[in-house]
Amino acid sequence: MTGPRYTKLAESLPATVPFVGPEAQERAMGHPFAARIGANENIFGPSPKAIEAMQKAAGDIWMYGDPESFDLRHALAAHHDIAPENLVVGEGIDALLGYLVRLLICNDDAVVTSEGAYPTFNYHVAGFGGTLHKVPYRDDAEDLAALLTKASEVDAKLVYFANPDNPMGSWCAGEDIVAQLDNIPDGCLLLLDEAYVELAPDGTAPVIDINDPRVIRMRTFSKAYGMAGARVGYAIGETQNIRAFEKIRNHFGMNRAAQAGALAALQDASWLSETCSKVEASRQHITEVAAKHGLIALPSATNFVAIDCGKDGTYAKAILDGLVARGIFARMPFVAPQNRCIRVSCAPEAEITLLDKALGDALEDLA
DSSP: OOOOOOOHHHHHSOSOOSOOOHHHHHHHHTSOOSEEOSSOOOTTOOOHHHHHHHHHHHTTTTSOOOTTOHHHHHHHHHHHTSOGGGEEEESHHHHHHHHHHHHHOOTTOEEEEETTSOHHHHHHHHHTTOEEEEEOOBTTBOOHHHHHHHHHHHTOSEEEEESSOTTTOOOOOHHHHHTTGGGSOTTOEEEEEOTTGGGSOTTOSOOOOTTOTTEEEEEESSSTTOOGGGOOEEEEEOHHHHHGGGGTSOTTOSOHHHHHHHHHHHTOHHHHHHHHHHHHHHHHHHHHHHHHTTOEEOOOSSSEEEEEOSSOHHHHHHHHHHHHHTTEEOBOOSSTTGGGEEEEEOOOHHHHHHHHHHHHHHHHHHO
């Protein structure tokens, strides 16, 4: 009796996932977290209209979702003032990242990203056989100029750049991105991950010609729209770049309820505005909590805040462990020097009050 014959690439990869979910930690602890503020989820939740639309769609869940996501895709196209042919819907940005890497990368093809940036992207690159080249952060922010310089050096086919950034919450002006476009090497695609852009200051999103084949942009309903569990994302770009997804994407990956919920969320502009205001207030609350305990909250254009713990990764990890032991789910960056920070999601006042108490107790233990 023999087992399956895996590819050499699959055999070489570790059987791991980029993140350990809070549910896994709760199972290990034997009890739930008191405050779930570590996964960059929007704890303020989705539009009630989105919830209602998903509930109504549940009765028809015996049907596959529209494989073209026609209604949602056309609504998004109108929202961005582009043609539907310039947009593809997928199961969150994570799935779209995987599809894009599959389209472009194999056999040691060079890919450039920032050291410590979104690890799921790296996971996809490894899964399709690419070679990652990493550039360090500059002043706790991704450095687009350095990324494009590295891309030229290694003949990269793909460059990943998030604006705003995860895990630091930093951002740059859209005009600064536009100023770098002519530095994209020939044959290289710049991937702009704009998962948090609705939460960022005006001017963060660059104004780029939709027909520019050098750039593809990805957005999501997981953050500002509060629908992380529904898994709805989309990519916008030049028509041929978008049409390429049809060659390999999971055409039935989008369920009916998620499509209906995203469409309703998109149409509820007032809820989005209210949520952005709540996130801004929570960022200020977290900043005040950090300062109260002698720590520094970094400026953020996202729905989370990185808190500088003032020493090194070992010290930050001890604080994180103290929070987890007290029922607060939080996370921290993986790579030095950013791992001197812990990272917490914006949340209603009750959760941040719990963070305040737990943080004080954790720091007292380390005094």
